[in-house]
Amino acid sequence: MDEKIVLLGAKGMLGSDVYDLCTQNNLDITPYDLPEFDITDQAQLEKVLENTNIVINCAAYTDVEKAETQSELAFKVNAEAVANLAQIANNKNIYVIHISTDFVFDGKKELPYLETDQTNAINTYGKSKLAGEESLTENHNYFSIIRVQWTYGKNGNNFITKIISLSQQRNNLKVVDDQFGSPTSTKEAAKIICEFVAKKPKGIFHYTSAGFASRYDTAKFVFEKLRKDIKLSPCKSNEFKTAAARPANSRFCCDKIQSLLDKPIKVWQKPLERFLETL
Numbered sequence: 255m256d257e258k259i260v261l262l263g264a265k266g267m268l269g270s271d272v273y274d275l276c277t278q279n280n281l282d283i284t285p286y287d288l289p290e291f292d293i294t295d296q297a298q299l300e301k302v303l304e305n306t307n308i309v310i311n312c313a314a315y316t317d318v319e320k321a322e323t324q325s326e327l328a329f330k331v332n333a334e335a336v337a338n339l340a341q342i343a344n345n346k347n348i349y350v351i352h353i354s355t356d357f358v359f360d361g362k363k364e365l366p367y368l369e370t371d372q373t374n375a376i377n378t379y380g381k382s383k384l385a386g387e388e389s390l391t392e393n394h395n396y397f398s399i400i401r402v403q404w405t406y407g408k409n410g411n412n413f414i415t416k417i418i419s420l421s422q423q424r425n426n427l428k429v430v431d432d433q434f435g436s437p438t439s440t441k442e443a444a445k446i447i448c449e450f451v452a453k454k455p456k457g458i459f460h461y462t463s464a465g466f467a468s469r470y471d472t473a474k475f476v477f478e479k480l481r482k483d484i485k486l487s488p489c490k491s492n493e494f495k496t497a498a499a500r501p502a503n504s505r506f507c508c509d510k511i512q513s514l515l516d517k518p519i520k521v522w523q524k525p526l527e528r529f530l531e532t533l
């Protein structure tokens with residue numbers, strides 16, 4: 255059988271960039287997403303996986319705040335559906351590329367997180383994504399899990415578009431300087447996923463842009479590049495009341511994934527600058 259790829263969550267922020275890149279590369283990829291396709295519907299899932307040898311799962315319940323009150327739905331999409339996906343893929347020997355998150359960690363580590371570090375999710379979204387990872391690991395052995403963090407792209411809500419939109423409504427902004435990560439372009443992440451389609455590595459991998467920054471450093475960079483005149487002040491996470499706790503440290507060690515890749519991972523500033531030019 256020729257290589258046939260099924261993409262779940264194809265209209266999402268990451269999924270849409272994965273779809274664009276795969277079609278540009280002339281890969282045989284079929285996109286699925288709500289409302290026509292629901293990953294929690296086992297019969298639909300079985301049907302779309304009938305004649306495929308690779309599935310890329312970008313579908314997820316991603317509203318971190320709402321997950322605190324909609325935990326049943328978050329677990330249904332991020333965990334139960336992934337367990338079904340794993341079982342079907344295992345029966346059919348389908349290679350699964352599953353996307354996960356830094357929210358599987360509590361963020362208390364001082365150094366960048368390794369794939370082997372102890373997980374400990376601190377909010378419902380993170381717990382549901384962790385349960386999804388565990389289901390895949392327990393029920394299948396031909397898979398990769400790519401954990402990403404602080405992603406931004408053209409088709410979705412993210413920190414970068416959120417601060418830009420806030421800056422259009424007010425002339426001063428407080429941004430936390432005690433959360434650290436690496437702003438990561440979904441276009442760059444899509445390139446990595448395409449390499450995984452070709453190479454089919456197995457196991458858990460961490461992927462982010464190179465280098466790291468605080469949320470405040472990131473906002474400063476964005477407004478400097480946009481030449482936006484705004485009063486930006488640093489603050490602490492505990493000054494913001496949110497339903498879901500956030501990990502303070504979202505930094506990843508990407509040595510494992512880098513050793514597989516054709517090119518060095520780019521530092522975060524370059525792709526972000528290019529993204530800002532497109533707005």
Ligand SMILES: NC(=O)c1ccc[n+]([C@@H]2O[C@H](COP(=O)([O-])OP(=O)(O)OC[C@H]3O[C@@H](n4cnc5c(N)ncnc54)[C@H](OP(=O)(O)O)[C@@H]3O)[C@@H](O)[C@H]2O)c1
Nearest residue numbers: 263265266267268288292293313314316353355402405410
């Ligand atoms: N954004 C980040 O900063 C970030 C960080 C770490 C990890 N991730 C992970 O990256 C992956 C991609 O997320 P994203 O940022 O692209 O988020 P996204 O834009 O919310 O994409 C998720 C997609 O899944 C779809 N979906 C939700 N429920 C579904 C269901 N029951 N059946 C089928 N499709 C469903 C969504 O549709 P609707 O929009 O209609 O709900 C959406 O198109 C996820 O695994 C996420 O956990 C994201």
